[in-house]
Amino acid sequence: MATAAELREALDDYLVRAQASERVRRTLKNWDCVMHLEATDIGATYTMTVKDGAVASVRDGMQGAADLVIRGSSEDLTNIFWGDENPASNYMQGAIKVLGSQEDVMKLDAMAMFIYLGQ
C-alpha cells in the first residue's frame, strides 16, 4: 500500500516527465482530456488534466467532468506513475481499470508507454 502523499508525489513527477517528452507532445498534439484517478484501497482521488498533448496539472480530488476514469490500488498506481512497472504488462493491464472512450484510452496507453520508455 502507498500513502496518498506518495501517490501525489509520483503524479507530480509524472507531470514533469510528460512535459519533457517531445514524443508525447508531438504524437498527442490536440489531445485534451480530464482524468479522474481513484486509489480504491485508500480512497484518495486526483484530477489530471491534459491540454494539447501536455499534462497541464495534477490536483487533489475529482474536479469537473472526467473523460477518463482510472482506478487501481494505491500501490499499483504509484508504481505505474513512477515508471517502475511496464504499463503494457499483463499484470498492469489487469490491475488498472480505465473507463472512457476508445480514443482517449488508446491515447492514454500511448502516453503511459512513452513516459515509461523515457521517450
Added chain:
Amino acid sequence: MRSISIDTNTLLTRHADVGIVGAGLAGLMAARELAAAGVSVCVLEARDRVGGRTWTRPTSDGTLLDVGGQWIGPTQQRMNRLVAELGIETFKTWDIGENVQYRGGERHTYSGAIPTTDPLVAGDVMEALLTLNMMAMRVPLETPWTASDAAVWDSQTFATWIDANVSAPGARTLLELAIQAVFSAEPRDLSLLHVLFYIRSAGGLMDLLGVTGGAQETRFITGAQTVANRLADALGDRVVLGARVHTIIQDDAGAQIISDTLVLSCARVIVALPPTLAGRLHYRPALPGLRDQLTQRMPMGTVYKVQCIYPKPFWRDAALTGQASSDTGAVRITFDNSPSDGSRGVLLGFVEGDEGRVFGQRSPQERRAAVLECFVRYFGAQAGQPLDYVEQSWAEEEYTRGCYAGYMPPGVWTMYGAALRAPIGRIHWAGTETATHWNGYMDGAVQSGERVAAEILAALEIHPTSRV
C-alpha cells in the same frame, strides 16, 4: 431459362426453402438461424467434415490439435455467446512468463505486449500503433470506401505506409511481423485501407495481436471444430457431406444448386465460401462483371501451421510463455498450444506470407528440420526432440486454398467493395470476409451467418417474431 444442359437425372434431388453452400461456421450459423425461424434448409459441404477453416485432429498419442483457427478473444461477443449457449468448455491460452524475441542473431526475453529492450524502437512502435488506431477509427465498417481518405489509403500498400512513417528499423521489423501474423501475407500485398478496416473491425491493433485481452486469449478444450460439430449435430440430416457444389442456376421460378451427389431445388441460395472459392463455381446466368472481378481480387493468405508435441511444456519451467517473435527463419511467431491439462507440451509456429510460399517448395524432411531449428533457437535444445511433428498447409486445401482469410490488395475496396455482400438475384453471400466485426475471424463468420439469415428472412417476408 436454363442455358446449359446438365444431366441431373441420375442425381438425387432434394428441396429446401434455402440451400447453403459450405458448412463452415458461416454456413452453419445461417442454417441454424433460418431453421429456428421455421425455414427449411439444406447445407451442402464438399468435404467429409464440417468446420471449414476450423479443424481439430488427434495426433498419434491422442492429443487433440487444432490445425486451423483455434482462438477466441474477449470482445468477440458472438462467439462467446454461441460457445456459452452450446455449453462448450474453454480455457485461457498459456500466457505466464516472459516472451522471446530473436533479432539480428540475438535472443532476448521480455514481458508485456511490446518488447522494450530498445526504448527508441518501442517508442516508434507505440507511435505507429496509435497513429494506425486513430486512422482506423475513421473507417466506416459497412462502407470502408467512403472514408474521407479512402482513395489515398487504398492507393498504397501497408509497406508504403511503413516506409513513409516508421523510421527505426527494429520498429519496422515488428510491424512487418505483426502484419504477417494477422494476415499471413506481406505488407506489400495489402492495401493500407484494408489494414485499417481490419483494425477497426477488431476494435484496435492490440485486440488483433494480443494474447491476454486479445484475439489469442481463449482456446477450446476439445478443439475449435467442436463449435461447428455441435451446430451440425443439431441440424442433423440438413447437412450433407461429400457434396461438392459446382453449379448454381437461378431463374424466375427458383434456384438449383448442383453438386456431385445431389441437386438441391430452393428459393434462395447462400454461398458461404471465401470469395475466391465462390468465384470458382459456375453460375447461370453468369454473375455480373463487378461481382466476378471481386472474386478475382481477394487472394487468401499463405500459411503453414506447424506444431511439435513434447512430453511436457518444458519452457514453462524456464518461466517462458512459449511466445516468440523473430526476424529470421521459417517460423517467426510461436505460441504455447499445449492441451488444457498440460499432459503434453505443444509448441505452435506459423510459417507465413513469403516464408510460407517458399516453405512448400521444400521437402517434408527439410521443412521439419527448418521448424526444429527455429524452435531450438527460441526455446533451447529440448525443443529439438519432439515426440511428433504436425504441419498443415492451408494453401494446399482444395476447399479453402489459403488462410487465414481473403484480403484486399490496393484498389479493391474502393472499386469493388459494394459487391462484397450485395445479393445477386436469389444468391446471398456469407463468410467471414463479408463481416463488419472481427472480419477474418470465427466471430466474423458467425456475424455473416446471422446477417445473411436476416437478409433472407426479409426477402422471404418471414419476420423473426414468427419463430416457434
